[in-house]
Amino acid sequence: MNGPSPNKNYLGRLAIVLHAHLPYVRKNEKNSLEEDWLFQAILECYIPLLKVMESSKKQDACNTKLTLSLSPTLLSLLKNKQIQKKFSSWIKTRIEFLSDLPHEEQAASEFLMRNIKNNYLYWEECNGDLVERFKNLFITGNLDILTCAATHGYLPILRENPETVLGQIKTAIRNHELIFGARPLGIWLPECAYYENLDEILCNCGIRYAVLDGHGILNGSPRPRYGVYAPICSKKGVAFFGRDSESTLPVWSSREGFPGDPVYREYHKDLGWELSSTELQKKGITTSRPLGLKFYRITNNEASLGKKEFYKEDEAIKKIEEHSDQYLLSRSKQLKNLSLSSSFDPLLIAPFDAELFGHWWYEGPRFIENILRKSIKYSIKLTNLKEILLNKPNIQICDPSPSSWGQGGYHNYWLNDKNAWIVPKITKAGSVFVELSSRNFNDAFSIRLLKQAARELLLSESSDWSFILRAGTTTELAKERIDRHLFRFWKLIDMLEKRSIVDFKFIEDIEEEDNIFPEIRIEDWQL
Incomplete structure (x- = not known):
């Protein structure tokens, strides 16, 4: 890497990389469970993240930088006109459920009703075209939008027929170019999974960079001098960025990280499990399922779902402020230590599933908002992957190691006795x-x-x-x-x-x- 600038006014850089993906869940039936997955993600994750990005951009365009992978299947769902039409009735049904609650529960869910209506107003303002909003952020340079394999195929499993890997990659690239008007330079490899010589296929398809788990970088050949704190480049000419576990663990882990705090919203206690089949059928829902209507807090990890307390939004907002400060302080100390020990400009790569923010961790979008707003205070420069490479750093030539971001960095989560068939x-x-x-x-x-x-x-x-x-x-x-x-x-x-x-x-x-x-x-x- 290039040495740090003598006039640099930051300790190092942080690149948050979000991977937004859902399988192609379109189904020709009303109120399908698969479409619930999509609609909940739209309401709880994609709209809130867009609102955060757009609001932060107005305040500080220079430091509002994120990398976002939008999988081809998700893009196809978001662009589908029939699905867009269905979303309105789906939202209205949820509002009806909340309106029918007893007085005490209705008061406890007031925050949820307000947020649902505000997010639906955003949906109507953009005529249901969220992709166009993402595209605008891409055009301004605030978002680096990556592609993914066409249907999120686990590429190491497909390698016996290299042409099937090629079909996944080329179809994804063509789909991305059709929607965004430009060929993608970066890719989120499904499950961050890499195998030997995959870089040659990527390079031949015009892909120039990708994200890997830390194992894929640290076990590279030769071993990278700066570990996961700088990108490497394979001999075929593809740059790889490695996940930094210190930057990701506090965010994704519900046990050891922020999302498990008692004041945050409980994910598993959903109104859909509480209502009788008769009450559900009145709204056209034939089977018990999560409705995306949650208004209890975690309370404590030992409490059963029946003993959860009502959610208090003001307490959660206060806690998310504390956690974002805690996160940035830790990254600041980490970058400072890296700067002291090495003559390079340290980079932290923090990749996550986008759906963590809002869907799984309800307060997640507000956490991102705080990171965008407060990072300068902690002498941290936010960046995205494309911007890093545009600065033309000197990158060490290394071949990455086969790996995934599954447990231990191996492939066994996607190849085991339950799914090998x-x-x-x-x-x-x-x-x-x-x-x-x-x-x-x-x-x-x-x-x-x-x-x-x-x-x-x-x-x-x-x-x-x-x-x-x-x-x-x-x-x-x-x-x-x-x-x-x-x-x-x-x-x-x-x-x-x-x-x-x-x-x-x-x-x-x-x-x-x-x-x-x-x-x-x-x-x-x-x-």
Whole structure:
């Protein structure tokens, strides 16, 4: 790295990197659980983060810098007009639930009602087009927007057919360029997972930088001189930034970090679990599920859900101020120690799932707001990944190590006895598709079938389903999703090769439901 400037008025730099992603959860049915995931994330996470960024930018554009990955599946959902229309009725149903509460609970949930209405007002002001708001922040340079693999496929599992990795990356790049008008230079590798020579595929696709877990940097070859406190560059020409565990643990850990504080909102006590099936069905919800309506506080980690106390917003606001100061003071001390021991400009990379801020940790967006507002006070310069590389630092040449940001830095969370059965299924489908994509199909109908088969293959490769199977939550849904997309894939392939059994109704139905990536190209699966 370049040495520090003699006129530098900060101790070092902090780059907060947020990864916003949801699997493609569009479903042709009313009040689906999958769409609940999206709508809760919009209400609790994406809108609050946008509001924080836009408000902070007005006050201090220079120090309002973040890096944000928007996965192609999430972008497709956010841009979908049908989903945008559904969101309004979803919000109104939640408002009705809160309005029907008994007096005491209604008073306790007043903060929630107010915030829901304010966020919905924001939604209406931008006509439901959140992506355009993100794009504006990208244009001004406040946001560095990264892409991700097309459907968040776990790339090390797909490596047996390198063309399937290529299909994930190229489809993502084309989708990003279509939406933002510029090809992405950076990528969030799904689960920060890396394997040997992946950088060559990334470089050939025009990707110039990515985020890895600390293991991927610290076990690099040769071992990086500055550890995770400076980027490295592979021999193929891709820069990699490593996660700093000291900068992330206080934020993401509910046990050892801030989110577990007793005054913060309790995530698990949701009104949806409290209401009877009759009360839910009156609003068109057929099964018990979380509604995204939570107005109790953690109280203490030992308290059962039945003994949680009502949430007090003023106490939570006071505590988030304390925690943001505590976080910045710790980063300031960390950067000061790094500056004393080395002749370089230290950099802290703090990557998180974006949904942590607001959805899992309700106070999270306010925490980000405080970091943006207070960092200068602690002599910390906020930056984003693109800005770092635009300053043309001298970067050490190192090849990163295979790794992920799963426990221990390994791949076992996405490849174990609960989900390994997926691998031969998607590998076989990938092999067949790669072979078919290399044939010279010239007729429009064959190309139509191949394009939809490519979508179904991509959707079956999503790492979300492996994660859910390992975690043990909604496992039936995950199995159903994998089986659904692979069934559709094989039926399309069968129709391609046996024209006598063409089912046009089937084709039209899945084209309407799985209408992701309109710009998909079969040649993207060709090395």
